[in-house]
Amino acid sequence: MDTKLNFQDAAGFQTPLLAVFVVDIAIGKDAEPLLVLLTTSDAVTGAAAKVLASGEFKATLGETLLLHAPNGLKAERLLLVGLGKAKGLSVDEVRKGAGTAVRAAKPLGVRELAIAFPEDHALDDEHLETLPCALLSRVLIEGAELAELDWDTYRSERKDRSVRVLSVIAKDVEKSTRAEIQEGFDAGLIVAAAQNFTRSLVNEPGNILTPTELGKRAAAMCAEMGLKCEVHSTAKLLELKMGAFAAVAQGSEQPPALIVMTYEPQLAKGETLAKDAPVLGLVGKGITFDTGGISIKPGDGMEKMKYDMAGAGAMIGAMRAISQLKPKVKVIGVVCSAENMPDGKAYRPGDVVTAMSGKTIEVINTDAEGRLVLADGLHYAKTLGCTHLIDAATLTGACVVALGTLNAGLFSNDEETWQKFMASTAISGEKFWRLPCTDDYKDQIKSSIADMRNTGANRWGGAISAAMFLKEFVGETPWLHLDIAGCAWNDESRPWIANGPSGIAVRSILEWVWSYSD
């Protein structure tokens, strides 16, 4: 989307559609709504006065109301966009509001819209938490860009439904504020482009996006962005003794891909990173299609298993944004990509495989393949010098049973790292819920013949058993595990985003990486 930032009066702005946010400042659950437009333009407020007084519009999050030929405005249409209650308004609600404006504009056929930058001068702090304008402008553009994406790549008749957003500032703001707003805007564009890159990767079907193709796309992205990238296949896996990863891959005609992307911070002349500076390892599960292997999955809904590379997609997207945001911390992205297929050469339940770390694994179920590829990915990232690890994976159906589709599972072996991540989610707006992986769960993965087994001893707490398995390969290294099985794909569209791949984890990972930047 071709998006520009304009600093001028909203009322005098010539546009097919001007979107303005509306909040409810009424206090109390059952209070009648008391609506306020987030603009300092009296003309805009005046144009909406009648319809607001009618009570037809409640300004709940995701709600919109369209007015044609608004009185006193240059805009052809005025779109009121609800953000919900003013008290405790979060940046994520602004993000979603911006998305709602874009998605509401699409069916109208307008090709261009303007969003009035939310200004809270009209309200006192009691009603509206003060949100820094750089952050506001960042989430505004993130929400708009994320909402813009619709896929018709595989339709023979492709409709252009794109819309261009021009963000408008109603008042002539000070120079310093302009610079802050511009900075947030630029960062928002980078973050949203990365998340959309991830979403488009995850959307690709398994016959197109094979592990080799995923490797090619990651390499092309890295070449474009100036990141170092290596893509290896079977020979390297065997050379590195990645017995767990190789076992998963061996049942497919498609060779696996081990993708390693490296970001080195650019330092000023004479500047050096501390000897003990952190090196962050981003490890992604990249199963381009998961049939379950010999422990084959039921047919119903199996087509969705093309999104079993969403963790890998998130890491590749995150690396893309990192190359542009340029944090002062080294980051290594490791993606373990394979296709999990049943075949004469496929690994079987009962097999014992040896992971790169030297630990032996009894395979109980070939459908628990994600933890096998990640076991080698996590260990490999450690050998590359990573001091902190984060993995993202559509790992278990059990996590979806436990948390549903609103919160993703979060596991960690380190309180400080966990806290840093939680702080990041306050800005990203993505929801993660911590589940335990304390050593008292270790019995779950005990094997009678090998160091461990790849499934839990019983049906209960399957997301935890999977995390316990991964924990065996990170050792003492501070580690976060994101089980995104329930959140990586939205079956239903929302007012602010299309259905399909969500791009979950990209924003939180970026924020977390940024928290280590010197």
Ligand code: BES
């Ligand atoms: N890719 C699946 C997990 C999954 C389920 C992702 C639903 C997205 C939506 C994973 O590889 C898997 O099949 N896990 C098994 C593990 C079991 C065999 C211990 C599961 O969750 O059933």
Ligand code: ZN
């Ligand atoms: Zn599986």
Ligand code: ZN
């Ligand atoms: Zn899987």
